[in-house]
Amino acid sequence: MSYFLRVERWIIPQRALGLSQKEMASDGLRGDEGIALWLGTKDKGEARVTHVAFLRGPGVYKSPVNIRVQPELMRAVHEAAIDAGVILIGQVHSHSADYGVDLSPSDHAYGFQVPYFLSVVWPDYAQTATTKITNCGVHVFLLGKGYRRLSRFGVAQKIAIVPRAKVKALIIGNP
Numbered sequence: 674m675s676y677f678l679r680v681e682r683w684i685i686p687q688r689a690l691g692l693s694q695k696e697m698a699s700d701g702l703r704g705d706e707g708i709a710l711w712l713g714t715k716d717k718g719e720a721r722v723t724h725v726a727f728l729r730g731p732g733v734y735k736s737p738v739n740i741r742v743q744p745e746l747m748r749a750v751h752e753a754a755i756d757a758g759v760i761l762i763g764q765v766h767s768h769s770a771d772y773g774v775d776l777s778p779s780d781h782a783y784g785f786q787v788p789y790f791l792s793v794v795w796p797d798y799a800q801t802a803t804t805k806i807t808n809c810g811v812h813v814f815l816l817g818k819g820y821r822r823l824s825r826f827g828v829a830q831k832i833a834i835v836p837r838a839k840v841k842a843l844i845i846g847n848p
Contacts, residue, residue, distance in 0.1 A: 701798025774810030
């Protein structure tokens with residue numbers, strides 16, 4: 674039996690995608706990758722995004738080719754998640770047009786390595802607000818296999834974008 678609940682489907686509010694894109698686009702305007710963390714719940718094979726966390730302050734470093742988050746800032750994320758009664762279930766970050774939507778070697782080496790963790794890569798530094806989830810690289814971490822990118826068919830089967838679901842934004846860290 675695994676400590677990590679199996680996830681067959683992720684429910685993502687349209688608003689979570691919009692908030693995440695807007696956050697990443699502001700970093701992209703400066704020529705840097707951007708990031709948002711998705712928190713929520715897992716139950717009966719579904720992971721449901723209920724909160725989007727935005728990282729601030731010296732605990733997050735963003736550059737044109739990578740993002741680094743200090744352990745202290747991640748602890749603050751986990752404390753906020755505990756306070757909200759949710760868990761970290763995924764993240765979305767942007768790449769430049771030069772890097773596409775596959776996970777980079779750094780993403781594979783240093784990214785979250787938790788079974789059924791969702792890692793989405795948004796193209797073009799998130800500068801296009803009309804980008805759909807099917808235009809992104811959608812990757813799932815599988816125990817013993819690492820990250821596997823879902824095909825367009827897999828995205829359609831495993832990801833549900835819901836138009837009117839509520840989502841809360843959390844600011845983590847000090848500017």
